[in-house]
Amino acid sequence: MGIITIVPFVLLVSAIIYAVVWAIRKTNNPATLAFWQGLLRYGVTCDLATFAMSIGTEI
Numbered sequence: 134m135g136i137i138t139i140v141p142f143v144l145l146v147s148a149i150i151y152a153v154v155w156a157i158r159k160t161n162n163p164a165t166l167a168f169w170q171g172l173l174r175y176g177v178t179c180d181l182a183t184f185a186m187s188i189g190t191e192i
Contacts, residue, residue, distance in 0.1 A: 148172070
């Protein structure tokens, strides 16, 4: 497991943990929502980019 695969894994785990916390707290602050949405989008983008790079190196 290299450093490139550790970063998306950590982002995914932190997103899952925060989703549980978010569901319990019921935070409706728009600034908080925008921050975490941006962080989740970054995590998905990073994951897709590393997946695309892994496919490109196998061809």
